[in-house]
Amino acid sequence: MAVQVDVPPLAAPVRKTEKRRAFGEVPGLATLAFGFLVFLYLPIAVLVVYSFNAGNIVMVWTGFSTDWYAKAFANEDIRKATLNSLIVAVSATAIATTCATLAALALARGGSFRGKVVSLGVITLPLMVPEIVTAVAMLVFFANLGLNLGLGNVILAHTTFCIPFAFMPIRARLEGMDTTLEQASRDLYASDWETFRLVTLPLLMPGVLAGAMLSFVISMDDFIITLMVAGAGDTTLPVYIYSMIRQGITPEVNAVSSILLLFSILIVTAYWFTTRQKPGAKSH
Amino acid sequence: MTNKATSVSPLHPDPVSRPIEEAGPARTAVELDRVGKIYGHGTTAVEALHEISFDIRDNEFFTLLGPSGCGKTTLLRTLAGFEHVTRGVIRLFGQDIVDVPTHKRPVNTVFQHYSLFPHMTVADNVAYGLRRLKKPADEIRGTVDEMLRLVKMERFADRLPAQLSGGQQQRVALARALAPSPKVLLLDEPLSALDLKLRQAMRQELKQIQARTGITFIFVTHDQDEALSMSDRIAVMSEGHLQQVGTPTEIYEHPVNRFVAGFVGDANFIEAEIASPIGAKVTCRTRGGLELQADATKASSGQRDAVLFLRPEKVRLTEPGAGTVNGTVRDIQYLGNSTLMEIDIGEPASVIVRQSGDVNQPACRPGDTVGVVLDPHALQVLAE
Ligand SMILES: Nc1ncnc2c1ncn2[C@@H]1O[C@H](COP(=O)(O)OP(=O)(O)OP(=O)(O)O)[C@@H](O)[C@H]1O
Ligand SMILES: [Mg+2]
Numbered sequence: 001m002a003v004q005v006d007v008p009p010l011a012a013p014v015r016k017t018e019k020r021r022a023f024g025e026v027p028g029l030a031t032l033a034f035g036f037l038v039f040l041y042l043p044i045a046v047l048v049v050y051s052f053n054a055g056n057i058v059m060v061w062t063g064f065s066t067d068w069y070a071k072a073f074a075n076e077d078i079r080k081a082t083l084n085s086l087i088v089a090v091s092a093t094a095i096a097t098t099c100a101t102l103a104a105l106a107l108a109r110g111g112s113f114r115g116k117v118v119s120l121g122v123i124t125l126p127l128m129v130p131e132i133v134t135a136v137a138m139l140v141f142f143a144n145l146g147l148n149l150g151l152g153n154v155i156l157a158h159t160t161f162c163i164p165f166a167f168m169p170i171r172a173r174l175e176g177m178d179t180t181l182e183q184a185s186r187d188l189y190a191s192d193w194e195t196f197r198l199v200t201l202p203l204l205m206p207g208v209l210a211g212a213m214l215s216f217v218i219s220m221d222d223f224i225i226t227l228m229v230a231g232a233g234d235t236t237l238p239v240y241i242y243s244m245i246r247q248g249i250t251p252e253v254n255a256v257s258s259i260l261l262l263f264s265i266l267i268v269t270a271y272w273f274t275t276r277q278k279p280g281a282k283s284h
Numbered sequence: 285m286t287n288k289a290t291s292v293s294p295l296h297p298d299p300v301s302r303p304i305e306e307a308g309p310a311r312t313a314v315e316l317d318r319v320g321k322i323y324g325h326g327t328t329a330v331e332a333l334h335e336i337s338f339d340i341r342d343n344e345f346f347t348l349l350g351p352s353g354c355g356k357t358t359l360l361r362t363l364a365g366f367e368h369v370t371r372g373v374i375r376l377f378g379q380d381i382v383d384v385p386t387h388k389r390p391v392n393t394v395f396q397h398y399s400l401f402p403h404m405t406v407a408d409n410v411a412y413g414l415r416r417l418k419k420p421a422d423e424i425r426g427t428v429d430e431m432l433r434l435v436k437m438e439r440f441a442d443r444l445p446a447q448l449s450g451g452q453q454q455r456v457a458l459a460r461a462l463a464p465s466p467k468v469l470l471l472d473e474p475l476s477a478l479d480l481k482l483r484q485a486m487r488q489e490l491k492q493i494q495a496r497t498g499i500t501f502i503f504v505t506h507d508q509d510e511a512l513s514m515s516d517r518i519a520v521m522s523e524g525h526l527q528q529v530g531t532p533t534e535i536y537e538h539p540v541n542r543f544v545a546g547f548v549g550d551a552n553f554i555e556a557e558i559a560s561p562i563g564a565k566v567t568c569r570t571r572g573g574l575e576l577q578a579d580a581t582k583a584s585s586g587q588r589d590a591v592l593f594l595r596p597e598k599v600r601l602t603e604p605g606a607g608t609v610n611g612t613v614r615d616i617q618y619l620g621n622s623t624l625m626e627i628d629i630g631e632p633a634s635v636i637v638r639q640s641g642d643v644n645q646p647a648c649r650p651g652d653t654v655g656v657v658l659d660p661h662a663l664q665v666l667a668e
Contacts (some may be wrong), residue, residue, distance in 0.1 A: 186386040187387070
């Protein structure tokens, strides 16, 4: 009896010391990490909080209201910019994800062909090119061509920089997928197209979704390239917010920014949930 | 390679339970004619198959046996169409299939790691092949039920593969491959991922399923027990070369060469010189100076040096002086159902003897002297 009673208290302290040691490894790490988080998120928190401020002086809290949101929604320009942003993000995402899927398929399943390594480099390189360089290049390119499709220009530009972002998760998914599943499909009388439609694509879907959501977020909050490429009537939300700030910061800016933030958070959360899913394709 | 357009179509037979072939000369299901496969080019080329020729009969349980890397999987993949042959011809029921794409070959595969479609239920997995063949819906339902019953998985029809154990996944993989009722079923080490008990149970079951469906099975394994216990015939391969094709008894009792003898079970090899004219029986003189009578049916006419082969269980022990030769017991290994003894008879290699738990055998200890009987019928001269 006495022995049995002794057991539980013994187990608990051991776990506690282990925990303490793990945190105490680098002195002050916890404080530093906390400070960093505050530095990172406090400004955003303040922005969101003050978007609910009743008064119209930005940093003086006078009471809670959702007036600024009402005002923002009533603002014709903001509505137009939001709509533009959505049109651009949806179109660019659709085109970029399709291209990225095809590219990933060619690279992972297309056998070996000349320039395979180069192709991979060319697709992922834009991730490393400074955005301002891409922006200027786009501007000059469109100007020289005399291409003036309005929102079309913006969609084109967004598509190009979204492709590598869409490509990465799709390729990762495809690389982890067992090729014998596709062989099994062919073995069971499925043509190449049926194999793609019934086996490859469904298993690839989480990767495709992840790529699409990443593209969507990247496109939604792009600023520099859009600023360069967009014509007068084709302003997107980030560019519009920037122009609002130049006329003075009002809580309305806070409200609009918060809406944009909400979009991003929703998409990123969805992204997290789809990629976290247990991989459907077992590794063996 | 000619007129393939006309001959590809009649490939798909009707549902599984077709009548067992009536007696008569067995038809040839698969015919391999000097099949060669080389992976890669130039300096990195690997010859995985070299001039492989043999026939597989219809309704046969045929096993490809050989050590790792000998080309078993490669051969199976060329039959399924996943791999092109470099040279040679493969005929399926007389028709050259070298240029027929995978999805048009009436051949199905059970993969080593099952490869079930993870996003489909068990029933959908089994129905997959039938749906691609555009069978009517009610026929598909019937066949799927029948197949799941055959592999005793009818209770799991609505589960996903991830919700099944390894053995259950293996059964589903088998049902999926059998459902379109292929003319030939290819199985690549299907039991290797299962534990020993399950593996032994599945051997029986596979054999029964093969008999019931009457489908030709081509089974790949590197496990000689598996091959011997299940097969109608076995092809032994080594480094891309075909060594021997025969029934389990032929392969085990009369291996054609040292590789087959050593790979299929334990073997004693005694090096000797032939000291009499070649006949059904010859007299051989061993390195240690023994004169031994041996079966020489496989010896070639001009042969001088010979390797004599003897299975450990064919050696008998007796009182000292009463055997062919006297020997000293070196080592004893108790294996439960039998005992392995290593006996020095003055030859370069000692003789391994397997004794099954026979109460009449003299009990001996290392160091004891025993008489060793080397039966001239069991002692065989191997071909060069
Ligand atoms: N895709 C490939 N490219 C190059 N060489 C290959 C390829 N596949 C197999 N080989 C080589 O061909 C030879 C035969 O391989 P194979 O897979 O057929 O052997 P196996 O008999 O199935 O062996 P195991 O019992 O280990 O599965 C090996 O030497 C292997 O290295
Ligand atoms: Mg293999």
